[in-house]
Amino acid sequence: MADIDLYLDPVCPFAWVTSRWLLAAATDSPHTVRLQQMSLAVLNEGKDVDADHKPMIERSRHLGRVFAAATNTGGPEAFARLYEHIGTRLHVHGEDLGPAALTASLTAAGLDPDLAQHLDDPSFDNAVTRSHEASQNALGGSAGSPIIVIDGLGFNGPVLTESPTAQHGPVLLDALVTAATTPGFAALHRPYQGPPRIETTTEAAH
Numbered sequence: 001m002a003d004i005d006l007y008l009d010p011v012c013p014f015a016w017v018t019s020r021w022l023l024a025a026a027t028d029s030p031h032t033v034r035l036q037q038m039s040l041a042v043l044n045e046g047k048d049v050d051a052d053h054k055p056m057i058e059r060s061r062h063l064g065r066v067f068a069a070a071t072n073t074g075g076p077e078a079f080a081r082l083y084e085h086i087g088t089r090l091h092v093h094g095e096d097l098g099p100a101a102l103t104a105s106l107t108a109a110g111l112d113p114d115l116a117q118h119l120d121d122p123s124f125d126n127a128v129t130r131s132h133e134a135s136q137n138a139l140g141g142s143a144g145s146p147i148i149v150i151d152g153l154g155f156n157g158p159v160l161t162e163s164p165t166a167q168h169g170p171v172l173l174d175a176l177v178t179a180a181t182t183p184g185f186a187a188l189h190r191p192y193q194g195p196p197r198i199e200t201t202t203e204a205a206h
Contacts (some may be wrong), residue, residue: 001030002177005149007038007135010067010083011060012145016091017196019083019146023145025169031177035080036083037071038135038145039064039128060098062119066102068127070111081109091198150180155187162197 006022008015019035021158026033041061063086070078085105089095097105103113118124135147138154148155164172179185 001032002150002181003152004031004033004177005036005138006033006081007036007131007138007145007147007149009038009040009060009145010063010086011056011090012040013091013198015146016087017163017198018148018158019087021160021164021169022148022173024166025164025173029170029173031173034076034133036076036084037064037067037079037128037131038143038147039132042129042132043142043144062173063097064128065118065121066106066115068124068131069115069121070106070109071131072124072127074148075113075116078109078111082106082111085109094200094202125189139159148176150177153180155180157189159193160196161193 004022004026006015008019022033022036039060041057041064042059067079067082070082074081082105085108086097086102089097089101089105095101097158099116099119102116102119104117106113135149135154136142138149138152139147139156140154143156146157146159148158158172158176163169179188
């Protein structure tokens, strides 16, 4: 049995695909899985971000505060519940996630809709930074979203360009656990393969 943490930024589409695979693959396994927060906004502080990515970084900064407030209220379980609803809106339905959608997501996750007010509240920036630094410390370096930590050993990724099938998902998880717990294993990487393929829909999220 492995203890697995997946650090992710909720605005990252790669992390969405990875998290859906990991949670599904671990359903009938003995592994313990937790979703934790990292921040692309913190990662890119002081860097020259290109115009195409600036909206994502700003969304990361503001939404990150709400997720930190949710985690402060209910722990990692609250983070995961909120991510389920907000991630579906962002990555599946392609919504802009305005105030109404944000409060609806909080309510659907069983959280206080008033947490939406922290969107512009910098008092939670330190909490976001601490969680992000925990992801980097677990990795032992600097990297983006997602970061998987298996029995205390951190690796950047796994980066998936599409969701594995129900058959291949658990096999991939077992392979990663085996690799991560093999002494001396350090990294496995391919060149960038393009954005993930997420099956999208315009149906409103509830």
